Amino acid sequence: MTELQDSYDVIVIGGGAAGLNGALMLARSRRSVAVIDAGRPRNAPAEAVHGLFAREGTPPAELIARGQEEVRSYGGEVIAGEVAAVAGSVDDFEVRLADGRTSRARRILVTAGVVDVLPAVPGLAEQWGRGVVHCPYCHGWEVRDRAIGVLATGPMTAHQALLFHQLSDDVVVFSHDAALGEEEREKLAAVGIRVVAGQVAAVEQAAGLITGVRLADGTLVPREAIAVATRMVARAGFLAGLGLTPVEHPSGMGVHIPAEAMTGRTDVPGVWAAGNVTDMAAQVGPAAAAGGQAGAMINADMVMADAARAVAGRN
Structure with missing residues (x-):
């Protein structure tokens, strides 16, 4: 197991597509960088990653392994562990792991x-990532032409149902405990999507x-696949000590860490965010791109800080 060093230029918390690509950019800029990963990737239940240029159909674990190898090839480190807390400020952050290890x-x-977070309906969790899916672009092709049921969970239900209707002529919406507006119902009816009332x-x-x-x-409605919009909760409790707490996403999809769209910069100086922790709708490709962009911005920020410090030292 790779040992956690006392300090790094950058610590990346999370070893998915965004984190590994951010670390790759930093390592290639000759920054000392460690990726700390708890080993619980969101897409672990899925058989393959889809919609990713030149890597279509790659199993998630294989993609992560390739990314880790690439980061290590440039001197970056990948550390197994769970971050419990982050304290300090720009140029002197302390990262504490759940097992007591620390680094700066x-x-x-x-x-x-x-x-x-899935609705509390028996059977959903057991099929998550296989017969139960959430994204038509990630898994829609795999359930094409099947009898699809869309479980209503909130404001995105009609939108989700219409997207899955592009993939199958047999789509039914289960209203469950979510309210569907008249305009939404009219759109669904117009394209032939039936709404079934009652609790699931x-x-x-x-x-x-x-x-x-x-x-x-007691009624049984035959279905072969279920689409459901989960509530997404950012893994960010370890940032509370910095005053950086998740807030409700404007879409209503869950809670995230706000960050600048183009740079990943958060409201806390020295802290950036990328991937689903801030952009809840990002697939693997956009998440990786955002991580790479954030890595470049972090390197540029340190370059400018070092130059300013050098100028101050001459005066």
């Missing part, structure tokens, strides 16, 4: 991602496959 860094890049009691399955949706009144 001049800058922090937060790429810890989100946790998907369970997702039925047999031999590892979804067979239908059981309503509270």
Whole structure:
């Protein structure tokens, strides 16, 4: 196991696409960088990553392994561990791990991602990432032409149902405990999407496959796949000591860490964020791109700080 050093230029918290690409940019700029990763990637239940140029269909674990190898090839470090707290300020942050290890860094890049919170419906969690999906671009092709049920969870339900209708003519929305507006219902009806009223009691399955949706009144609606918009919660509790706490995302999809869209800079000097922890809708490709951009911005920030310090030292 790689040992955690006493200090680095940058510590990256989270070893997914955003974190590894950010670390790659920093390591290639000859910065000392450590990626600290808890080993709980959001896309672990999925069989493959989709919509990623030149890596279509790659298993998530394989993609992460390749990314780690690339970071290490430029001198970056990948450390297994869970960050418990971050304290300090720009040029002197302290990162404490859950097992008691500590290290210091001049800058922090937060790429810890989100946790998907599923509705409390029996059967959903067991099928998550297989028969239960959330993104038509990530997994829609894999459930094309099947009988798809969309479980209403909030303001994105109609939008989600219309996107999945592009992939299958047999889409049903289960209103469950979410309210659908008249305009939304009109759009759904116009394209042939039926809305089934009533509470969903369970997702039925047999031999590892979804067979239908059981309503509270006992009715079984045959379905082969379920689409559900999860509530996404940023993995960012360790930032509380810096005064950086997750807030509700404007879309209503969950809570995130706000950051500048083009740079990843947060409201706390010296701390950047990239990937789903700030951009909840980002797929693997955009998350990786955002991580790379944040890495470049962090390096530039340190270059300018070092130059200013050198000028001050001459005067």
